[in-house]
Amino acid sequence: MTRYVVETSGLTKLFGxxxxxxxxxxxxxxxxxxxxxxxxxxxxTTTVRILCxxxxxxSGSALVVGHDVVTEPEEVKQRIGYMPQSYGLYDDxxxxxxxxxxxxxxxxxxxxxxxxxxxxxxxxxxQELRKQFSGQLSGGMKRRLSLAVSLIHNPELLxxxxxxxGIDPPLRRxxxxxxxxxxxxxxxxxxxxxxxxxxxxxxxxxxxxxGRLVAVGTPTELKRKAIGGERIELVTADLSKTREMxxxxxxxxxxxxxxxxxxxxVDEAASAIPRVTSFLRERGVELLQVRQLQPSLExxxxxxxQAGDK
Amino acid sequence: MTKKEVTHLIRNRRVFAITLFMPLLxxxxxxxxxxxxxxxxxxxxxxxxxxxxxxxxxxxxKDSDTLRIRYYTDDEPQAEALIRDGLAKVAVVIxxxxxxxxxxxxxxxxxMVDGSDPxxxxxxxxxxxxxxxxxxxxxxxxxxxxVLYNPSLRYIDFIAPGIVGIFxxxxxxxxxxxxxxxxxERGTIxxxxxxxxxxxxxxxxxLIVYMGFGFLSATSMLIVAVYAFSLVVRGSVLLxxxxxxxxxxxSLSLGTLVSAGSRTQMQAVQTVxxxxxxxxxxxxxFYPIEAxxxxxxxxxxxxxxxxxxxxxxxVIVKGAGLEVVTRDLVFLSAYTVVMIVLAVVVFRKKLx
Numbered sequence: 001m002t003r004y005v006v007e008t009s010g011l012t013k014l015f016g017x018x019x020x021x022x023x024x025x026x027x028x029x030x031x032x033x034x035x036x037x038x039x040x041x042x043x044x045t046t047t048v049r050i051l052c053x054x055x056x057x058x059s060g061s062a063l064v065v066g067h068d069v070v071t072e073p074e075e076v077k078q079r080i081g082y083m084p085q086s087y088g089l090y091d092d093x094x095x096x097x098x099x100x101x102x103x104x105x106x107x108x109x110x111x112x113x114x115x116x117x118x119x120x121x122x123x124x125x126x127q128e129l130r131k132q133f134s135g136q137l138s139g140g141m142k143r144r145l146s147l148a149v150s151l152i153h154n155p156e157l158l159x160x161x162x163x164x165x166g167i168d169p170p171l172r173r174x175x176x177x178x179x180x181x182x183x184x185x186x187x188x189x190x191x192x193x194x195x196x197x198x199x200x201x202x203x204x205x206x207x208x209x210x211g212r213l214v215a216v217g218t219p220t221e222l223k224r225k226a227i228g229g230e231r232i233e234l235v236t237a238d239l240s241k242t243r244e245m246x247x248x249x250x251x252x253x254x255x256x257x258x259x260x261x262x263x264x265x266v267d268e269a270a271s272a273i274p275r276v277t278s279f280l281r282e283r284g285v286e287l288l289q290v291r292q293l294q295p296s297l298e299x300x301x302x303x304x305x306q307a308g309d310k
Numbered sequence: 311m312t313k314k315e316v317t318h319l320i321r322n323r324r325v326f327a328i329t330l331f332m333p334l335l336x337x338x339x340x341x342x343x344x345x346x347x348x349x350x351x352x353x354x355x356x357x358x359x360x361x362x363x364x365x366x367x368x369x370x371x372k373d374s375d376t377l378r379i380r381y382y383t384d385d386e387p388q389a390e391a392l393i394r395d396g397l398a399k400v401a402v403v404i405x406x407x408x409x410x411x412x413x414x415x416x417x418x419x420x421x422m423v424d425g426s427d428p429x430x431x432x433x434x435x436x437x438x439x440x441x442x443x444x445x446x447x448x449x450x451x452x453x454x455x456x457v458l459y460n461p462s463l464r465y466i467d468f469i470a471p472g473i474v475g476i477f478x479x480x481x482x483x484x485x486x487x488x489x490x491x492x493x494x495e496r497g498t499i500x501x502x503x504x505x506x507x508x509x510x511x512x513x514x515x516x517l518i519v520y521m522g523f524g525f526l527s528a529t530s531m532l533i534v535a536v537y538a539f540s541l542v543v544r545g546s547v548l549l550x551x552x553x554x555x556x557x558x559x560x561s562l563s564l565g566t567l568v569s570a571g572s573r574t575q576m577q578a579v580q581t582v583x584x585x586x587x588x589x590x591x592x593x594x595x596f597y598p599i600e601a602x603x604x605x606x607x608x609x610x611x612x613x614x615x616x617x618x619x620x621x622x623x624x625v626i627v628k629g630a631g632l633e634v635v636t637r638d639l640v641f642l643s644a645y646t647v648v649m650i651v652l653a654v655v656v657f658r659k660k661l662x
Contacts, residue, residue, distance in 0.1 A: 088497035
């Protein structure tokens, strides 16, 4: 049986007349990397704060690691790790002292705390800097320390609010390596993001806009849902002639011409590319370029939002 | 450039309000507090003579603005008790032989003053002397001054308890409001409340630390006053500690309330400033409250610092016991309970 670590129903938060979160129903399975995707101001941070027990919902309920966030926030807090969007550690404490302090308020026994701190610092590669004041660390290091702190009490669920916002792509990759590593050790992830390439790395995604849930599914499912398949782009010497040819093929009806290229919507790009290549080659057309198009956040998003409005 | 600065100033409403109203507020308060002449000093008349001539003299004293005659007695020890208990600051003692002595021009009137308030004490004898001179050109009355408690009328004995009170009112309040606003400003509060630690525990942690700091500063101030300026602590040290604890809790709670309305440390300090000025000048630290304008006296009597300073003076300088400062302790305790409840409620609410 699937165990859910997050289950919300009708979760709603009002700030005055502003509806920040509007009847959101979410369920996150134990062991998955769940992405919460949406533009700035969509209600991601508010949702996450409710899930962490930092803020009470106006209505609706949320069960996190099996406990109600309103009636048993301490239980929830003890068993989840939270990395806020903005760095919130003590600049005048060293890396080690920060970890130790947070370990102590999570009531991790001191010998276990030491062992755990060592392992985590190893993981995020900060062990050399453990005597440094946190205030002296670079932005990327601070993020790594922030992640380390959220792990000190060995949480079963990690809630990360835009963990990689504003950091450079190489470090973002490194972060995702950490996430995957921890996920293999059994940690469930709930990650807020507005990066499509990151969303791609999640097991499942929920899309949110203006506080409302737009769609939930795996990245592939969502793309299919948004675009009706996958997209490939091809460039030939004579585009309009090629388009005419394709009208007689299995690809007819899903052809668009724009920006000096032809775009096709297919069920599965990997198998469609060889088929379209041979189709055109048989007719003496040489493909100058052919590739799968990765839909952008805007694409998938706007399409799903529009679909939702219809 | 100037226009832009003015825009900044006006947009930042808190600063704008402070720059606009602070000077007015400050000058008004100082003007009303430091009236220049000491008036309405609570006085007890010890008339041992009681014959018509002595009555006439008492009537002359009554006409004075400086004295506010509250008690009449013929018993000197009773007058002393009134002064010790802080119910009167001055006793004018008319000896039993006054009537006879006046007639032979060698009458002596004693003025007993409370040395713990040198400002009032110093002002009284010249006034009584003046009244005695005007009493009758033919009759000569000599005024002799007896100072209780602070015999040399040293200002340090008056000011030291006041400074301790002021310091404990201001610094712990600023420090804790900055500490809390700082957590908010740096975003550390969010990481902190994501842990199972409760809002009350967060607040308690800060209260304990700053309470310790407050005790340390009070002790060091008193040590300097005692050893460098030979202040004599006559009363019970335990009683002083009780007052310090109650008062510090109140200051820290007030600081917590201030921080609730401030997003940054800067704002916290700005909010505290006007309150501090009012407290310093109206609490009777530098100037007796009785001598202030009746317009500001009601403010003085709702400031906890007023009661704290009154109690510290009574205990340190006069060696007063609990029975003398009960009123101060009751007021301060009630104030502290209200403050801490408000602080805890507001702090918790603010965390959400």
